[in-house]
Amino acid sequence: MELTYIRAVNAALGWALRELPDTVVLGEDVAIPGGPFGATKGLRDEFGARVFDTPISESAMVGTALGMALDGMRPVVEVMYGDFLLVAMDQIVNQVANTHYVSNGQLRAPLVIRTQHGSTPGSCAQHSQSLEALFAHVPGLRVGLPATPDDAYQMLRAALVSDDPVLIMESRRLYPLKGEVDVDADVQAVGAARVVRPGRDVTIVTWGTLVAPCLEAAGVLAGDGIETEVVDLRWAAPIDAVTVAASASRTGRLVVVHEANRTGGLGAEVVAEAAERVGTRLRTIRRVATRDVRMPASPALSRAVLPSTETVVDAVREALTPTSASSS
C-alpha cells in the first residue's frame, strides 16, 4: 500500500496498539491533537486512554515510560524533536540504558523512544541537530534511522517488539514522502544495513535523510560511468559492520555521508569498522558531513554547511581521482 512516511509511522503504532495489548503511546500533544506531525492521528479515538498526553517534561516522560516498562508494559514515548532528547539525557543514558545490565538481566526496559530530527530550511539551532552518534555510543540502547516509508513502518515495528530499549530517529524532511509499504510483512529483527544500489567502483554508506540525495548523486555519477554502491546503514546501533565491510572490500573506496556534524560523527565509527575489517584493500576514505558549526537560522547560511547531492558527487569524484591520497 502506498503511504507517506508519517502515515507509515502511524500505521506501525496502530499495529502495535492492536497486536500488543501492553503497548501505550505517550508524549506531548500525541493524544487529542494527534501529534505535532500527525504520527498519532486517530489513535486516541481508536485506543482511548492507551494514548495519552503528557506535560512538556521530557525527563519525566522517559522516566514514566521506563517505569511502565519495568512492569512489563511496552510504552512508546514521542519526543517531539531530537534536540529535546537532551532534556531527558539522564533518564535515557543513566536509567534506561542501565536497567537490564545493572540488574543482571532481572529487569527489562522494552520501551521505544520515537523522535524526528535533522535540518529543514529555517529550523534553527535547537530543531535541526542530528545526534545519533551520542546515543549509538551508549551500550544498552538500539538506534534506528529509517530512510523510507517502508522502513519507517518495518523498523518501528522491529523496535515495538524488541525487549530492549530502542530509539527511533525519524526524518522530518521525509515525512511527506510517499512510498510502497508492505504492511503485512513479517516483523523484522533490529539491525541490518541494506545495499540500496549496487556498484563496483565506490561505496557510499549513509542513513536517514541523506539516503535519497546519495542515490541521486549515484545517478549523476553513473552519467560519468562511475558505478556507485549505496549502503543504507539503517541502524546506528548495532552497526552492521559486515555489510559495510563487504561493500568497501569490493570497491576499495568508502565515502560516508551523514547530516550530523563531522567531528565525532558516526561516520568515524563506520570508517574505523571498515578499516579494521578490510585492511589495505580499502584504498580511499572520505567523509561528507555537516561542517562543525551550530546550525544557523537563515537558509542561506544553513545551505552552506549541510551536505547535498553536489557535495556527495564531488566527494566521490575526489575519492576516485588517481592522485587522491587515502585519509590515513
Add this chain to the structure above:
Amino acid sequence: MGDPQDQNWYAAMYRIRRVEETLLDLVRQREIAGSVHLCIGQEAIPVGACAAIGPDDPVIATYRGHGWALARGVPLVELLAETLGRSSTLNGGRGGSAYLSGPQYGFFGENSIVGAGVPMAVGLALSASFQGVDRVPVVSIGDGALNQGVVHESLNMAAVLNAGLLVLVENNGYAEMTPSDALTAVPAAARAPAYGIEPVEVDGNDPAAMARCVSSARAAARSDRRPILIEAHTRRLGGHYSGDVQHYRPAGELDEWRVGDPLTRAAQSIGPGDLAGIRNQVDREIETALGQARERSLPDPSTATDHVYTTG
C-alpha cells in the same frame, strides 16, 4: 513491659544499623571497593513504611537504600555478597552498593541520580492502573533531591495523570554535605500543595508513626488514584558517604541529634534482657551471613558483557 511490636521494630532497625556499620568496616578494610552511602539514623523510615505497604508494592530508593532493601525482604547474605562485588542472586556484582535491586522482593532498585526514581514510580503507578492491580509504588528520595528538575516534572505529571503513588521524602537535615535549609527555599511538604498534591508530615524516627502514616496515605493514593507526598523528618547520624569525615558539622551537632536516634527511642520500652537477646540474635545473623557472603565466588570475568541486551 512494652508492646511486643516494639521489640519487632527495634530488631528490624537494629539489623539495618548493624549491617550499615558492618559495611562501613568492610569499606575501611578495603574489602568493599569504592564507597557506600549509609542510612544510619534513618532506619525507622523503611522499617515503618515496609510494614504498611502491600506485598506487591514496588519500592524505589536511592543509593542510601540498603535499609529499604532489607526492610523489603531482600536476603541479607545476597545484599552483602552484592556489595562485596561477589556473585549474588540480586545483580551478580553488576549493581553493588549503590544500584542493587531485587524485583522479586518488590525492590526495584537504588539510584545515584537522586531524583531519577520519581518518574519511574509514576510509570509503575500508571502501569498498575492500566492493569487494574492493587499496587501503590513507593519512591524514597532525600530532601536534596527536591531540587532536581525531574522531581518537579514528575510531581506535576503524577498529579495530572492521576498516578497513585507515595513520594516519601526523607528529610535528614543534609543535602550531601550542606545543611538542607541552606539550599532549599521551600521544604517538601510546603511544596506539595503547589502541585495539587496532599502533603503529610511524620516523625521519621518513630517506626510505628511511619507505619500508620504510610498505611493511611497508601489507602488514599490507591482509592483516589493520586500521588501523596510524605515528608519524614529524621537525622542522618553519619556522613554523606563512607569516606566523609564530616568536617562541616558544627561541634556538638551529632551528640544533640543522637538524643533522637530511633534505636535509642525504641530501646526505652524494652527491658535490658530482651534488648541484649535481640542484639545478640541479630549480631549472630549478620556474622553468619557475612561469612557466607565472603565464601561466594567472584563473578566470572567472561560474563562481564552479558546482559547489555536481552538478545545477542
